[in-house]
Amino acid sequence: MSNIKGISPSFCTHKILMEDDFKPVIQPQRRLNPKVQDVVKNENVKLLNSGLIYPISDSSWVSPIHVVPKKGGMTVVLNDNNKLIPSRIVTGWRECIDYQKLNGATQKGHFPLLFIDQMLERLSVNEYYCFLDGFSGLFKIPIAPEDQEKTTFTCPYGTFSYRRKLSRLCNAHATFQICMSADAIVVRDFYKKFYISLGRVSNRCSSSIGKTRGFLSFFRGIGWEGLITV
Template sequence: MKAVKKEIIKWLHAGIIYLISNSNWVNPAQCVPKKSGITVVHNDKDELTPIRILKRWRVCMDYQKLNAATTKDHFLLPFIDQMLDRLAGKAYYCFLDGYFGYNQIAIAPEDQEKTNFPCPFGTFAFSHMPFGLCNAPTIIQRCMMVIFSNMIEDSLEVFLDDFLVYENDFDH
C-alpha cells in the first residue's frame, strides 16, 4: 500500500493525474514488481554471481475494457535488427531512457475520464498518457519520430521512449 501511495503522490505532484469525482469508466489498479537493475554478489562458493535488484513497485492500470472499445492506431514500430545494423561499426554509442516518456503526452480533456482508476486514496484520472493503453506505443513512437526526424537513421535511433545515439566522431 505504501508503494501505491508513493506513486500516487508522485503523479499528483507532476500533474500526471488528478482527483475525479465521477466517471462511467472504471479501470482497476494493480501493483507489479519492477526490476530495476543487476548487481554482482558473492555466492556461497565465493564466486561472483549476477542477481536482479528489485528496487520498487510499479502501479499499473488494467485497461482491457477501455482498449477493447478503442479504435486501434496501426503504426509500424521500427525493427530492432535494422536499428542495430546502423549502429554496427560506430566508434561511440549511448543508450538513453526517456524519463516518464509516455507521461509527456497529454490526453485530450474529453478522454481523460476514461483513464480513471479507484484506489484507497481516491479515484483519479490521467491527464497524460499512462502505460497500458493499446495505442500508447504507436502514439509515442510517432511523436518521437516527428521530433527527431532530422537525426533518425543518421546518429539516433528511437524505440518508444528509448534512445540510441551513435557516431564515429565524438565531437559530432
C-alpha cells in the first residue's frame, strides 16, 4: 500500500456535495472488542504511513468504526447437541467505517453505471479477451480538499480523515466510473481491438500485445502507475 500513487486532481476528484438541509453529525466512537483493537491499530498505522489518512481534531463530521470478520466460506461443526450445523469460516478481520449519516446527507449522483449483464453479453461472442484488474483503484482518486474533513472517523487511537476516496462513500463508484470514462473514445477503441478471434490468434497476437501496452501507457500518462495488471 505504501507505493500507491494518486492521479492528478485536475483529471478527477471526488466531491462530497451536501443536501441543502443537512446538519453535521459528530458521532462517538464505538466500543471495540479488545481482541480486534490491534487490527484497528495496524490498519490505521498502515494508512498513515501510506499518506492515505491524516490526524484531525476539529472536524464537524465524525463517523464511528466497527470491525467485521472476513468471510472465508462455509464449514460444518458440532453444536452443543452434537448435531452438525453450518458455520462461516473467519479468515481475519476488516475495519469498516459507518458513513450512514454522512451518506444520508450527501447529494446522490446520477452518472449512469454499466449493466453487468450487458457487459457479459458483449464479451460472450469472443473467444479471447484481455482482462485488466485494478489494484486499490478507489484509493487512486483524491478527495477534494474542502471535503476531506467530512470523511473523519473516530477510533481508540484518535480521529483521522481520508485524502483518497474509499468505496463506502456515497457516489464513490460513480466517481470511479467517471474517471474511467474520461477518455471514453480512446478506451473503447482499445477494448474493441483487444478481442481476438480463434482463427486469427497466431497472426494477431503481437498486434494485440501492442494494443495492451498502449492501453497501459494511457493509464500511466494520467498517473495510474501500479493500478492495472494484466
